[in-house]
Amino acid sequence: MDKIKTIKKLKLLIRFLFTAACSCLILLPIYFIVINSLKTVEESRYLSFSLPASFQWSNYIEVIKAGSLIRAFGNSMLMAGGSVIICIVTGSMASYALSRRKTKLNNFLYVYFFLGLIAPVNYVTTLFTLKFLHLQNTYPGIILEFGTLGIPFLVFLYYGFYEGIPRELDEAAVIDGCSPFQLFFKVIFPLLKPATITGFVLNFLGAWNDFVTPLYLLSDNKKLGMTNSIYNFFGEHFNDWNMIFADIILTIAPILIIYLCGQKYIVSGTAGAVKG
């Protein structure tokens, strides 16, 4: 009996070591970025793994000033946050009706939304459309656009989840006298926390990380978010790797926090998506 236990433990240990070794492949480049962001310009030029002679925390303060990162952070929060709310509300509602009532029209609409996962975004014609609506170079314009780009994925994500919620629940609520919107927002929507958090995190990441869309739809540099500001920063300080890496860390820190908060739900969230 003891022998079996030991073998089991040994196997587990091997598995742990193997996994840890694999995770080094992910962590080493990230360690490399962190360590080089704390060096002087001269040290960072060698692009090595060695520790800096002294930690240059001031790099971060300098980058925040030079890249106007506080404003950029506010912009990113506004754009990513606002657009996520829009696509979660509209996407979950649409997906709900499409999944609960499978008429021919609704099945067609589902495919129609699905094509959005594949179709190329055309920035010239999109800019033209926004101009037509007088939304070019405005926060509402870019928020609506980011929100729209997230809709196809959310319709797809929620669709499978609704299948898992028994219809008897709907019927009971209807008998209790719920209105359609009460039924959805008070009864159904709260049951979809994993899907909502998954959708929230993934779309937030998408909007935060997208640098092409703002390039075309926002002209004013004061409205650009963090990913675009790092791109401009890279153009101006192409040799200051320490500063570039510090900027990178500052850009990814907020999304890592959001990711960590939502991490617990992502596995169960994606589980629902793959059922569909």
Added chain:
Amino acid sequence: MRNKKAAGIMAAAMALSMVTVLFNCEEVHAEGGKTITIAAGTGWVKDIDKELAAKYEEESGNKIEWQISPDDQYENVLGSKLAVGEGADIFYTRSGTTINKYQPEKYMMDLSEQEWVSRYVDWAKEGTSYDGKTMQFQTWSVDGWGILYNKAMFEEAGITEVPDSYESFKAACDKILAIGKTPIYDPGATQWHLGVWLGELTTQIESDNAGFYAGLNDNSQVFAGQEGLAKALDQLAEMEEAGYFGDDFMSNTWEDAVAKMASQDYAMCVTYTTFPAEVEAVNPELTQDSWGMFPIPLNDNKVFGTSAGGIGRCVNKDTEVSDAVYDYFEFLSRPENLTAYYDARLDLGPCSFTDIPGNVPAVYEDVVGNATGTGLAAEDGILYWDNTQVGNLIQAMFVGGSSAEDVLQGIDDIRQPSFGE
């Protein structure tokens, strides 16, 4: 519990940032005056531009709003914004033939009537003209690309004469190799820089038989079959094989050029004439006098190809604040502001206005002295020439095994569709 807390913090952060942003918007609207929007690539706008803009804002009460895009995205963004009618009031483009690329009749304001046009030096006036009209306000410099060399290293290697033919150039490279240095720093990973090599050599073809550029620009002339250029490309490939560019040639980037030349591991590099000032800033031992320059001697070239004056500011024909824009240009063209500008821009050479000399670098005199003549290089003389695309084709010659003739044919293939049917 923890999640609720996290969600609370998130919501608070978001609300806070939204308020900050909206507050900032308010601030902009609170001030009077007009707002001038300016679109440019990252590399074209320096601290001094922003300082002068701030000074102008203070003086006039108008507001300057920058729309800066990464250099590699700028042309794409500019083209689409103009097409949609969303162009900035002022947009930067290269001077010379590049002006033709943005439908000047449709998108650019004629600036010929402005006072400062009379103060332009000849090359600036010529480079900013389209169809006899002045289209740009330019505070840049005429400059060209030649082979910058480290004088002390040439002496150490026993090179007494400045190379003026391919043979003497090769001999010089061999001598540098013999003293254990790399002859040439060339950023093979930076596509546009490879394009510069060939773009300098078209100048020679034009000066040998005038009308070559005109033929290319009205699409009656092609690159395929140009023996001089094919020969130059073959020689370029031969130099790479001989190891004159070092081992990591194809990984070298232009961004490292200043540091590499300052390190004195390399004897030569294809640069513009103000480059020594940038090296001096890194390594004070190397002064302006440490360097000389000669035209790229491939295909025995002795002609120095120059730009049409660099980068200029166009005014959008649809602008609603033209008066403010003219006012801003008038401000920038004042001698004291030009002086401040050129003093800060060590990367620029002679001034585009007659008021002040600018910075005429020693190597500029040197390269002109070593050349038999000057002329426009391809980038500003040949319509639809794109250094990046040409460099991509030359890279293919180094890594993909295509031939010199393939490169020339490739340039035709890239330019042809832009002329239409």
Added chain:
Amino acid sequence: MYKKKFYGMRFIVPALILYTVLYIIPTIAGMVISFTDWNVTRPGIHFVGLQNYANIFMSKGGPYLASLKHTAEFTVVTVILKTLLGLGLALLLNKGLRSRNVFRMIFFLPYALAPLIIGISFVSVLKPDGPLNTILRSVGLEALVHSWLAEKGTALGSAMAVEVWRMAGWNMMILLAGLQMIPDEYYEASSIDGAGPWKQFWKITLPFLRAPLTTVIVLNTIHGLRVFDIIYSLTGGGPGGLTEVINTQVFKEFGLGRYGMANALNVIIFLVTVVIALGMQKALRGKEDNG
């Protein structure tokens, strides 16, 4: 009867309007442009029929066919590697290890980073004197040292590797979700029957993973065919066009102002993707319906 009232169009309409106005209409307008010679450098737009499409397929040895080929190679290799590595990681981290949550987080981490940022960072990691070569030299693998992004043999491969690095964890997440839906009783029952882990994998795990595997394969394919950011920020399509893919080509055409051609390339990649994605879904899912 209540269906119509309770799941009516009013739920769909907000998303439908936004999606149609801000996504579908601009996209269709773009497709219409692909039949014109619209060029920002010239006045006027003319209808030219299928001319742009003909140019793409007629130019023998031209840049378009080469970029189609690179896109296909990139897609095939990355789909296989991402899926297999994702599956391996999912099996490794499904049960047992106490620290599995930390590891899951680590492997998923690259997906949270902007491809642009990954590109900028890996340019420095893959430099000839960069950290990767430093490591190779220090462990005595001098022979494996390369100018990763600058050599013919390694440029496209390096870009693929970075993409796999970025997406393997995402594959793992979806497949993990699938693994967690397999009831333990199946494994217990087959253990009693004397089935080894290998047999269990083929008889239980794989059949249960058909749906999530379909999802990741289809999405990996879509990502592969549409790849842009990572190639653009790593190599810009160079050196010498060796890593040129359809979308970097679109970007270039766009930069030259040739909107007609840029949109024609977009339409081609769209049609190819739709056909492959729907075809795959049918092939992979169809069996499940029968079984």
